Amino acid sequence: MKKIFLSVVILFTSLLLTAQQSKPVNVAGPKAGMLTGVVLEGVSNTPVEYANVALYSKRDSSVVGGTVTDSKGVFKIAKLAPGPYYAYVKFIGFETELINNIRITPGEPNVDLGVIRLRPGAENIEGVEIVGERNQIVYKLDKKIITPATIISSQGGTAVDVLENTPSVQVDIEGNVSLRGSENFMVLIDGRPTPLDPSDALQQIPASTIENIEIITNPSAKYDPDGTSGIINIITKKNMLEGISGKINVNADTKGAYGGDGLISFRNSKLNAFVGINYNQRVRTGHRTLENHNIFNDTTLYTLTEGDRGGGRLSAGIKAGIDYSITDKDIISINGRVSQMAFERNSTNNYTEYSLPYSSAYELISISDDNSKRSHDFYSGNIMYQHLFNDDGHKIEASVNYQAGTSDDISLNEKTTENGTLLLGQKSTEIGEDRDIRIKVDYVYPISDKYKLEAGYQSRLESEAEDYLYYEADLSTGEYINIPSFNNNSAYTRNIHAVYGMFAGEYSKISYQLGLRGEYTDRVMEHEGDDEPFTINRFDLFPTLHTAFQLPAEQQIYVSYARRIERPRNWFLEPFLSWMDAYNIRTGNPELLPEYIDSYELGYLNQFEDSYFSFEGFFRQTHNKVERTRTTYEGNIMLNSFENVGTDYSTGVEAMYNGKLTKWWTLTATGNLYHYLVKGELYGKEFEQTSINYGGRLSNTFTISRNTRMQLDGMYRGPSATAQGEMKGFFFSNLSLKQQLLDRKMTLTLQVSDIFGTGKHEAYIYGENYYSHYVFERDAPVFRATLTWNFNNYRPDRKSRNGESGDGDMQIDDF
Known part of the structure; x- marks a missing residue:
């Protein structure tokens, strides 16, 4: 899947250059000829999907036609006039194949080139020295596919480090991820959901275990509709070579982080089995300042906070699985995972409190030690069965996914005078259990070469229970x-039953897909002390539309629409009070309504010599917009909660350029600009906030020698508005060096993150009778080293057994 756009780039180049340099084809005779063939990988004999086939006239070397191969490696070029031709078959990472002496005649109008085997050109396989380079980002009609291996600065890091260099994604200096300005998106791992919040899930996945990341901003009806801004799907690595092979990574940095992971696989013609293990301890430290103003009548209370904050994330786990081909048309897959995660945060803050007009009753200098730890142990299992009715893509797939876990949170906050006298002590514990069962059936029926029907059913059965205890010091x-x-204690159950249908087709140069998903939601939330539970019984419809228009010179325009939903998370709804620290208390809002999102996109792709350019416009409207709110609880104590504040509108553009400036210098530049408007009513008062948001990235890759590469990245994120204030912009840059050793079996990567220490998180929050200004600056720069060892020629599997990268892959561009 990661090769898709790379392959299209080659085809665009050949067609564009030829179209610009040549005259139109002048071949006499009726155009009734057809050229067909199959493209396979020379090493593994597996089909090469999205290989480019460009056909030229021998008479004047003008381009006659072109296409890309389907999931079985098959291609077809029709409406050919009689005459002599030659063809190039190209695919990034493989040597170009020239097929000469092709002749279409009235007596033999159909020519089958048979099997065309491409020789690898991007790795060291079975002792053969191969030179080449994979592209960082591949564009498909409904997604962007990111290749972590090409992002040197992510080596030894997590999925968040990969996303720092990804279009449509923003990452702040505390590791919080947003997709097109929204932190409400869905994270899938190999097409399956995770029980963690999105940013938490991404920060616990080692980058070295990821084959690619799919960014899907307007998913089709086959996917769950959850997530304001779309889906981030993590595709993990699997081996594609027969026999036993594997990969081991170890890493450490100057802030005390360390870790490693390993994967070993066995594969033959019938069976693929793997076992993986990982253990990573991440450390994040920095300095925080906070200024709060609380106004009561004619008195203003000031609370100034300054201190150091540290934190760590532990992720450890083991996974295993097998894929077994019962017959040529029946496949069963079984896999499981056991994981442990822990998130720890500690800080020591100096507080200065006073009032204006001055009153000694409000004057206090104190020190607060705040410590919290959250752990989550969970296990999951999945079984999938697939039956192929024939070789044209007619298939049915059924799966059951089960995951369950326990969580344990503890928080301790102690406030003392400068001489150590205890003024306040707060401790809380929260113990929880969760369970998620998903049953899914998907059916695909190709009506013809140009039309396809898909349908499916899914049940999501979720439950959570939590007990909260609060203590104060004597x-x-x-x-x-x-x-x-x-x-307090609470119990939460949510059952969602869904059906969907999609129809895809092709007319002339237009490809399209129509989809409709219906979901029935039954939710019950019970809370200690409430006479009646909070319930929802609702049926929703989610239509989708994806269309692609093929332009001259193989340029492409695509248009899409999707309706989505963002359901409040469980802890957004919990109606009880819980202390965060001495100056902050939190409560949920069980009356929250889900957000409904209408998302529109318009995109354009074009290819130039050794480069490509993409442009995307988008408009997103969110109804029942949910935002975090802050109000005064008591004195200088702030109450944090959630409210439906109204409607927001995001209208903007994204652009990306990738190209080779020289043989040794490749540049990737991305930029985004959008207008944001949020308006509605909050606490009885109407409001309207707007901002012009912008940002960009530059990634420079320098090929110093055959075994040495260097990468220099820079990222800027501009300021943005919220319902209660604004977020300030920030900039940071990274430098990485990758050196291959021991005949390319071992790789050493050295990195410097945030070279100039410019990354920070700054926000202003305004409200009736209060004001807050928050700044967090992380300790930087950070130096990290990563060592990778491949044994027995490990090669990641770049597509799954059915030719798809993950659950719900849209195949509109197969035609």
Whole structure:
């Protein structure tokens, strides 16, 4: 899948250059000829999907036609006039194949070139020295596909480090990820959901275990409609060579982070089995300042906070699985995972409190030690069965996915005077259990070469239960005593049943796909102390449309629409009060409505010599917009919650350029610009906030020698508005060096993150009778080293057994 756009780039180049340099074809005779063939990988004999086939006239070397191969490696070029031709078959990472002496005649109008085998050109396989380079980003009609191996700065990091260099994605300096300005998106791992919040899930996946990342901003009806801004699908590595092979990575940095992972695989003609293990400890430290103003009548209370903050993330786990071909048309896959995650945060803050007009009652200098730890242990299992009715893509697939886990949170906040006298002690614990069962059936029926029908059913059965206990310190003894009035427990169940249908077709140079998904949601939330549970029984429809227009010189325009939903997370709804620290308290809002999103996109792709350019325009409207809110709770204590604030509108453009400036210098430049408007009513008052948001990235890759590459990246994210204030912009840059050793069996990567220490998170929040200014600056730069060893010629499988990269892959461009 990652090769798709790379292959299209080659085809665009050949067609564009020839079209610009040559006269139109002048071949006499009726255009009834047809050229067909099959393209396979020379090493593994597997089909090469999206290989480019460009056909030229021998009479004047003008381009006659071109196409790309389908999932079986098959290609077809029709409406050919009689005459002599030659063809080039090209695919990034493979040597170009020239097929000469092709002749179409009235007596033999159909020519079958048979099997064309491409020789590899991008790796060291079975002792053969191969030179080449894979592209960082591949564009498909409905997604962008990111290749982590090409992003040197992500080596030894996580999925978040990969996404720092990805179009449509923004990452702040605390590792929080947003997709087109929204933190509400869905994360899938190999097409299956994760129980974690999106940013937490991405920060626990090692970059070295990822084959590619799919960015899907307007998913088709086959996908779950959850997520304001779309889906990020993580495709993990699997081996494609027969026999035993594997890969081991170890890493460490100057802030105390360290870790490693390994994967070993066995494969033959019937069976593919793998076992993987990972352990990674991440460390993030920095400095925080916060200024709060709380106004009461004619008095303003000031609270100034300054201190150091540290944090760590532990992720460890083991996974295993097998794929077995029962027959040529029946495949069964079984895999499982056991994981442990822990998130720890600690800080020591100096507080200065005073009032204007001055009053000694509000004057205080204190120190607060805040410590929290959250752990989540979970396990999951999946079984999938696929039956192929024939070789034209007619198939049915059924799967069951089960995952369950336990969580344990503990928080301790102690506030003391400068001489160590305890002024306040707060401790809370929260223990929870969760379970998620998904049953899914997908059916694909190709009506003809140009038309395809898909349909499916899915059930999502989710449940959670949590117990919360709150303690305060006895200031005379230091003993922590439970406060029953703050204790709470909650139980949450949500069952979603869905059906969908899609129809895809082709007319002339237009490809299209229509989809409709219907979902029934049954949700019950019970909370201690409430007489009646909070319930939802609702049926929703989610239409989708994807269309592509083929332009001259193989340029392409695509248009899409999708309706989506963002359902409130469980802890957004919990109606009880819980203390965050001495100055912040939090409560959920069980009356929250889900967000409904209408998303429109218009895109353009073009290819030039050794480069390509893409341009995307988008408009997204979110109804029942949910935002985090802050109000005064009591004195200088702030209440944090969630509200439906109204409607927001995002209208913007994204552009990307990738090209070789010289033989040794490749540049990737991306930029985005969009207008953001949010308006509605909050706490009885109407509001309207607008901002012009912009940002960009530059990634420079320098090929120093056959075994040495260097990468220099820079990223800027501009300021943006919120319902209660604004976020300031920031910039940072990274430098990486990759050196291959021991006949390319081992790789050493050295990195420097945030070279100039410019990354920071700054926000202003305004409200009636209060004001906040927050700044967090991480400790930088950070130096990291990663060592990778491949044994027995490990090669990642670049597509799954059925030719798709993950669950719900849209095949509109197969025609």
